[in-house]
Every structure is written in C-alpha cells, then in structure tokens.
Amino acid sequence: MPNALVVAEPGEAASEAVVELDGVLREEGFEVRHAGPSELAMRPDSWPHPDLLLVSASLGLQRMALVSQCFLIDGRVPTIVAFPDGDLGALEECVRGGFDYVTRPFLATLLRSRVNSCWERWQLSTTVEEMAALASLREYERELSIAREIQAGFLPESMPVMDGWEIAAGFRPAKQVAGDFYDIFTIVNGRRLAFVVADVCDKGVGAALFMALIRTLLRHTAEHTGFVAAAGDDLAIAVNGSQNEAALSLPLLSLGAGPLIQAVVGTNRYMARNHLKQGYFATMFFGVLDPQSGDMLYINGGHNPPIVLRADGSQTLLPPTGPAVGILADSSYTLGHIHLAPGDALFAYTDGVVEARNRDHRLYGMPRLLELLGTPGPSAEGLLDSVDSAVRHFVGTAEQSDDITTLALRRTPI
Structure with missing residues (x-):
C-alpha cells in the first residue's frame, strides 16, 4: 500500500483542506499520516519515507523546501506536492519555486493524474541524470585510460x-x-x-x-x-x-x-x-x-x-x-x-x-x-x-x- 504524509500547521483554515485531502487519499488506497512542520523537524527519522509528500502552501516556499529536504535521502525521492489552505498567493509562490500542486476541490481523478504526472516527470529527470552521469563516467574512464597509457610510457x-x-x-x-x-x-x-x-x-x-x-x-x-x-x-x-x-x-x-x-x-x-x-x-x-x-x-x-x-x-x-x-x-x-x-x-x-x-x-x-x-x-x-x-x-x-x-x-x- 502506498503511503502519503500530509504536512500542515494546526488551525481551522488548514483543517478543512487537510480533512478533505485525507479522505480523497484514503479513497485512492493511500495509507495516510499527518505531521506538523515542527514535529517533523524535531524527529525526521521517526517518519517512514513517504511515496507522496503533500505540504501546505501556507508554510511558505522556504519552509516547504526544508520539509522536502528531510526525505531526499538514499536516492529515493517522494512525489512532492503543495496544496492550498485558503491562501492562493502562498500557493503561487510555491509553484514559482518549482513545486507541483493540487487545488480544491480535491478530486480523486485529478489527484491521481497529478501524482502520476509528477512521478513520470521524476522518472524522466532521473533517466536524464543517469544518462549524463554515465556519459561523464565514460569520459572519465577514457581520460584515465589515456593517463594510464602516458604513465606506461614513463x-x-x-x-x-x-x-x-x-x-x-x-x-x-x-x-x-x-x-x-x-x-x-x-x-x-x-x-x-x-x-x-x-x-x-x-x-x-x-x-x-x-x-x-x-x-x-x-x-x-x-x-x-x-x-x-x-x-x-x-x-x-x-x-x-x-x-x-x-x-x-x-x-x-x-x-x-x-x-x-x-x-x-x-x-x-x-x-x-x-x-x-x-x-x-x-x-x-x-x-x-x-x-x-x-x-x-x-x-x-x-x-x-x-x-x-x-x-x-x-x-x-x-x-x-x-x-x-x-x-x-x-x-x-x-x-x-x-x-x-x-x-x-x-x-x-x-x-x-x-x-x-x-x-x-x-x-x-x-x-x-x-x-x-x-x-x-x-x-x-x-x-x-x-x-x-x-x-x-x-x-x-x-x-x-x-x-x-x-x-x-x-x-x-x-
């Protein structure tokens, strides 16, 4: 079962969005956990690595980036999505910062499509990075081979x-x-x-x-x-x-x-x-x-x-x-x-x-x-x-x- 982690500050404005998002995720078969940003920062190792990380846009771009960094480990990168909690200006800032997003009402089909799109883009980006790393490795090996030949000449x-x-x-x-x-x-x-x-x-x-x-x-x-x-x-x-x-x-x-x-x-x-x-x-x-x-x-x-x-x-x-x-x-x-x-x-x-x-x-x-x-x-x-x-x-x-x-x-x- 895929797991999702929803990160938001406690409060009335956030609660409605969080409750709605929680219901849609469970309908889609996700195991859902919730955390506040302070709680996550104090105990990052106590949270399982999520397949989907949803972060309230009200945290702001900088705090959202810090939250996402908690899970950029071991080469496994979760799908990271911002969601609005009533402040579309904050959501716009996160989108300009490079994060993907979903908006209310949180529809199951739209959420599924967004998650799949994020996953496909991540796979494409990973593939491109791997190809670049492989090309760099081959160039390095070629240079080492030349260095070996030169050294043998000594x-x-x-x-x-x-x-x-x-x-x-x-x-x-x-x-x-x-x-x-x-x-x-x-x-x-x-x-x-x-x-x-x-x-x-x-x-x-x-x-x-x-x-x-x-x-x-x-x-x-x-x-x-x-x-x-x-x-x-x-x-x-x-x-x-x-x-x-x-x-x-x-x-x-x-x-x-x-x-x-x-x-x-x-x-x-x-x-x-x-x-x-x-x-x-x-x-x-x-x-x-x-x-x-x-x-x-x-x-x-x-x-x-x-x-x-x-x-x-x-x-x-x-x-x-x-x-x-x-x-x-x-x-x-x-x-x-x-x-x-x-x-x-x-x-x-x-x-x-x-x-x-x-x-x-x-x-x-x-x-x-x-x-x-x-x-x-x-x-x-x-x-x-x-x-x-x-x-x-x-x-x-x-x-x-x-x-x-x-x-x-x-x-x-x-």
Whole structure:
C-alpha cells in the first residue's frame, strides 16, 4: 500500500483542506499520516519515507523546501506536492519555486493524474541524470585510460642488457594509474647503471602526476650531471659539506656519485620548494652500479630497505640513508655502498609488497618476505615471479590495496 504524509500547521483554515485531502487519499488506497512542520523537524527519522509528500502552501516556499529536504535521502525521492489552505498567493509562490500542486476541490481523478504526472516527470529527470552521469563516467574512464597509457610510457620499454647481469622489474598498480614507479638507465657514457624504485605517497591521478614529475627530474638530472673524475671537494660538498667514506675509498665509483647525489638532492630541493602545498612526497631507493666490479653506491630516501641476497643464502638489508624526497629542502643524504659478488642479487620493492592485506586484514609482512627469499631464485625474473605468486596467494580474493613495484638485479655466477 502506498503511503502519503500530509504536512500542515494546526488551525481551522488548514483543517478543512487537510480533512478533505485525507479522505480523497484514503479513497485512492493511500495509507495516510499527518505531521506538523515542527514535529517533523524535531524527529525526521521517526517518519517512514513517504511515496507522496503533500505540504501546505501556507508554510511558505522556504519552509516547504526544508520539509522536502528531510526525505531526499538514499536516492529515493517522494512525489512532492503543495496544496492550498485558503491562501492562493502562498500557493503561487510555491509553484514559482518549482513545486507541483493540487487545488480544491480535491478530486480523486485529478489527484491521481497529478501524482502520476509528477512521478513520470521524476522518472524522466532521473533517466536524464543517469544518462549524463554515465556519459561523464565514460569520459572519465577514457581520460584515465589515456593517463594510464602516458604513465606506461614513463616506464622503461626494456631492460638494459649487460654481460654478467640479469635485470628484471615488475609493476602492478592498484588502480588504473599509480604513484609507484621504477626506472633503469645508463649514465656516464654507459659506464654505470642507474636504477630507481620509488613510491609517491597516496594513489590515483594526483600521485601519478607527481610520479611523472619526480621520475623526470631524477633521470634528467642524473643523465646530465657531469661526473667527477675522482672523489674530492665537489663530492664532499654535494654530501652536505662532509666527505663520504664509501665514495672516497672507491675513487672509481665517484664516476656515478655525482649524478646520484645531484639527482636526489636536486629533486628533493625542487619538490620541497615548489610543491610542498600539494602534500606529496616520495620514498625512493636510487642505486648506481659499476657492472665491471659489482660495486654499488646508493641513496635510500626513507624507502623500504632493499634486500641483498648472497650466494651463500645470507641476507643484508639496506636501510634509509636519508629522509623521503620532497619534505624538507635542506634534507641531508648519505651515500651507502655495497658489493655484489657473482651469484649475489639485489631485490628492491615498494611497500605494496609487505603491506599487502588478505581478507582477514592481516599484512603479508617483512618476515614472510625474508623467509621466501631465504632460498635464492634461479634468476632475477624467477625471483620476482616467486614474490608475486606468494603475495597473490596470500591476498587471495581481497582487493589489492596499494601499488606493487619490484626490481631485481642478479650477478650471474662465474
């Protein structure tokens, strides 16, 4: 049975109209309830959602609008009609305000026709709104698809090929676009291999825009920074005015130290000075490898510690050597150093791996990752496949909550 709610102020003028309207509604099969505007305002949740809402025009346009707002919830909109209580001027005001109306005498056929007309117009309006929303959604999806294609263009099309090394990377965004990224390229006339794994805070379009900006700044600076022939004053100044023992003890590595330091420090300074208001920052691991010797310099800017997998089964974590990029313009970054011997591998990743959640909201966690990597894989690609399979199995049917990016370097055994 359809239900109707009649809202009017108590009083003689209103009573006659209300009584007449009540009788016609009941004849038409409506279950009728009555309420005063004050009573309705004090206890809006105590009234069932009406199929038909009839409001006395004497309340005025503003109060009628407030009454109708009480029931514009959950996408269900009642048919709202104004009725006169002796003041046609008040009814005219409500009609000019966009409300439909009925007039006395309240005839059953006229009331039924008016209600049907209101319902049909509402259905038509809803259909038009749904069509517009669908068109807007399709346009949004098209724009997201374009953004995804553009973002994919920022990722390396292929891995560099170097004698004695295996290189592999994985990228699985949680949404159509991601804040994670990886990059791998050569610098210093091909004598050094630079690689980055980074995670811009947040997800979605905003994070993806900053991902593109940070990736471009890092690569452009690293590729166009002149290398230092030997460790000295320039390098010391770049590392916040103090000499760095790792770089100074390995003069050949200083060929890549300058690009590494300038890329991270310069990007951090630019982001902190120009985009601090947007609230985006990035954690990153940036390494520069000498493929001939297996020595590597790195900066870990607040990122999850990459894992060095030794050929003998032991593991070494590479903790942060500085803060995330884009927070403080004068942040300090220290160079780290590691040597990869034949059979050793480096596994870098974003927090989407260790923070993957299953249906029970449990985290995959670092202990599971370290246990999985306890037995080195047969190749860099195999290492990434084993991690991806393990995380997918752990998550199961739960929705992927964060972007997942992985990168592996493996020095092939002699």
